[in-house]
Amino acid sequence: MEKIKIAIQKSGRLSEKSIDLLTECGIKVSNGNRKLKTEARNFPMEILFLRDDDIPQYVEQGVADIGILGENEVWEKDKEVDVIEKLGFGNCRLSLAIPKDEDYTGLDYFNGKRIATSYPKILNKFFQVKGIDVTIEELGGSVEIATGIGLADAIFDIVSTGSTLLMNGLKEVESIIRSEAVLICNKKLSPAKTALLDQLLFRIKAHKNGQGKKYVLLNAPNEVIPDIVRLLPGMRSPSILPLADEGWSSVHSVISDDDFWEIIDELKRHGAEGILVVPIEKMIL
Numbered sequence: 001m002e003k004i005k006i007a008i009q010k011s012g013r014l015s016e017k018s019i020d021l022l023t024e025c026g027i028k029v030s031n032g033n034r035k036l037k038t039e040a041r042n043f044p045m046e047i048l049f050l051r052d053d054d055i056p057q058y059v060e061q062g063v064a065d066i067g068i069l070g071e072n073e074v075w076e077k078d079k080e081v082d083v084i085e086k087l088g089f090g091n092c093r094l095s096l097a098i099p100k101d102e103d104y105t106g107l108d109y110f111n112g113k114r115i116a117t118s119y120p121k122i123l124n125k126f127f128q129v130k131g132i133d134v135t136i137e138e139l140g141g142s143v144e145i146a147t148g149i150g151l152a153d154a155i156f157d158i159v160s161t162g163s164t165l166l167m168n169g170l171k172e173v174e175s176i177i178r179s180e181a182v183l184i185c186n187k188k189l190s191p192a193k194t195a196l197l198d199q200l201l202f203r204i205k206a207h208k209n210g211q212g213k214k215y216v217l218l219n220a221p222n223e224v225i226p227d228i229v230r231l232l233p234g235m236r237s238p239s240i241l242p243l244a245d246e247g248w249s250s251v252h253s254v255i256s257d258d259d260f261w262e263i264i265d266e267l268k269r270h271g272a273e274g275i276l277v278v279p280i281e282k283m284i285l
């Protein structure tokens with residue numbers, strides 16, 4: 001039987017989360033001895049552990065069929081691959097930062113400046129579109145020290161909390177683009193591999209749909225059910241089941257984490273009792 005080959009980061013910020021995602025999709029992967037590749041135990045899948053920088057090229061060439069990596073790397077490497085799904089982890093932004101005591105006057109500030117980055121392609125495109133002339137110093141890593149050692153006037157790098165910038169006496173002045181981990185695929189997958197990819201995508205989506213949501217069960221007197229239903233939109237509409245207790249019903253629905261507490265308070269105010277909130281593991285729409 002044909003196997004689908006997935007490339008994930010060998011070690012780094014996305015490695016564990018990539019394996020966690022496969023696990024959430026019911027695919028058992030052991031990475032005990034950090035080999036170059038391994039096979040899933042219960043899904044026709046081979047897992048290749050690579051540096052994230054190399055994943056776009058391997059997927060373009062078909063050495064791997066699909067891959068998980070930061071979208072920033074996909075843009076930078078600019079290979080012929082399709083981005084098929086955002087995965088909701090590894091969120092960050094690519095930003096321009098300058099020494100904190102500098103006066104920032106807007107993008108024109110960068111005219112004639114030297115900017116250090118590991119993302120020269122993305123940065124070059126950005127300034128070309130803006131018509132601003134900069135010199136790009138490409139660095140493999142530790143970009144944040146470039147201004148301190150006099151290599152550059154500014155840096156363009158990945159930021160998540162901003163503490164690295166702060167520690168290096170820099171301030172973020174422009175956030176250029178947001179990135180997160182994505183699933184990419186080769187442009188010419190065989191029908192058998194496409195079917196496996198569809199199966200994987202179905203599971204990923206079910207997992208993503210459940211994230212940030214809670215399943216709520218509650219009891220309420222029948223006369224307040226219409227008010228409660230208005231508060232609980234649910235996937236289609238809430239399920240309402242009669243309780244053994246005459247005049248009472250049980251209501252089941254799904255609510256998002258964002259308005260969770262607000263809705264719970266309202267539900268109580270309208271007479272809901274015995275409210276049970278359960279995390280959702282998977283949701284198939």
Ligand code: PRT
Nearest residue numbers: 012013051052053070090091092158159160161162163164
């Ligand atoms: O060895 P390999 O080449 O595979 O790994 P790598 O060193 O190139 O990548 P890695 O593991 O550092 O990051 C992999 C991916 O994680 C990146 O391509 C991004 O898509 C994503 N990601 C998310 C981040 C961050 N958040 C992040 N904060 N990648 C790097 N950082 C670094 C950033 O470079 C800076 O040094 O963290 C620092 C900033 O963090 P804060 O929190 O201080 O702002």
Ligand code: ZN
Nearest residue numbers: 051052053054
């Ligand atoms: Zn890398």
